[in-house]
Amino acid sequence: MKYYSTNRQAPVADLHKAVVRGLAEDRGLYMPERIVSLPQDFLDAMPGMDFHAVACRVAEAFFGEDIPAEELRRIVCETLSFDCPVVPVGGGIYSLELFHGPTLAFKDVGARFMARMLRYFLQRDGAGLVDVLVATSGDTGSAVANGFLGVEGIRVHVLYPKGKVSPIQECQFTTLGQNVTALEIDGTFDDCQALVKNAFMDAELRGRLQLTSANSINVARFLPQSFYYFWAYAQLRARGVQGDIVMCVPSGNFGNLCSALFGARMGLPVRRFIAANNRNDVFYQYLQTGVYTPRPSVQTLANAMDVGDPSNFARILDLYGGDWQRIRAHISGAVVTDEMIRETVEDCARRTGYLLDPHGACGYRALREGLRPGETGVFCETAHPAKFKDAVESMTGTPVAIPERLARFMQGTKQSIPLSADYRDFKAFLLKL
C-alpha cells in the first residue's frame, strides 16, 4: 500500500517511510491510497467473533500487503492486551470504554500499535536503534512512553515542561525506566516542542541517530483506532441491538473521529457520526458555515480536546473530496461548554450510576441531545474519570476510586533528567547517547 500526502506536493511513501516520517515532506498528512471494503459476510459474522479476530481482519485490510499475516497478528494481539467493552448507560446510549489500557486513555491503542509496527520494521531491516522524541503537555507522553516500553530497538525520550504537568501525568512517564527517559525541561510546553523540532532539522544529529516522532497524526497510530469501532458494532449486535447505530466521538485533533470515518468507508454499518467539541468548536462552526477558521485554543475541563486547529481536519476533507455537503450529511456537530460538562457528569452519575470523565461527558451529552427515535447511540469514553479525579469529585461530590494500575504508577520512583530549554544542552545530551 502506498500513502499520499493530503497536500499532494510530496512523493507517495510506502508504509515504513510513512511511519518513520510521520508527516510528509510537504507537511501534509499521509493517507492510504486505497480503502478496502470489507465483505458482507465478515460484517455479518462479527457479532460472533472476539476482539482480536475482528481487529486482525481490519488490520489486514490496511496493512496486509506490507506485513506478513503472522507478524501482523502478533502486533494486533500484543497491542490489544485489554478490552474495549461497550457498557449500557441507559436511554439507548452505550459507552465504548477506551480506558482499560496501561495509561487509562484511548491513545494507548495507537501508541502500542505504532511501537510494535516500528519494531517489526527495525528487525526486518536490521536497522539498529531508533530514538523517538516526544514533547508532551501531559497525556501524549504517557501513552507513547508506555506504548513503547520494553520494545526492543527503540529508545524513547519524553520532554515535558517542569512543574507544568499534573502529578498523575508526570508519574506515568517518569517512573518507567527501561528504554524510556524523561527529560524535565526548564521551560514551557512550547519550548519542549521547539527542542524536538530543532533536533529533527539538525543535519548533524540526523546523521548520527535515527530520529522519529510518534505524534498522533502518524498512520500507525490513527488507523488502528478503527479496530474498536468495529468491535463496538459487533458487541451491540451481539447484545441484540437492532436498527440504526450512531457513534459520537469527543474530538480535539480529530484523529479518533477520522479512524471511525475510515471504518465507515470500509463498510462498518453506522448510520451517522456526531463530533462532540468543547468550547474549541472550529469544526462545529465549519459544519454550520462551510468555512474553516482556526483559532487559538481556550482552556476547558476536557483539556485533551483543547485544540484550535485540528490537524486531522485535512484528512476529513480529503476523505470527502472537500465536499462540505457530504461531510455534514454524514457528521453532525455539538458544542459542550464547561458548565454543561459539570452538569452532565453530575446528572449522569446521579440518574444512572455511571461515572463519566469530562471528555466522555461531551460525547454523552451530544448523544442525549442528538439521538433520534429508534437510534442507538454509542459514545467513546476516552479516559478513565480517575485521571481527572479532583475535577470529577467536585462535580459529583463523591470520591473517585483510583484503579490499581494508576496507583502503581504513583508508587514508582520519579526519575528524570533536568535540562535547560537551550537547544545546545539538548543536542549535547542526544550526542552522548
Ligand SMILES: *Cc1c(COP(=O)(O)O)cnc(C)c1O
Ligand atoms: C486525545 C484525547 C481526545 C481527543 O482525541 P482526538 O483524536 O485528538 O480528537 C479526547 N479525549 C481524551 C481523553 C484524549 O486524551
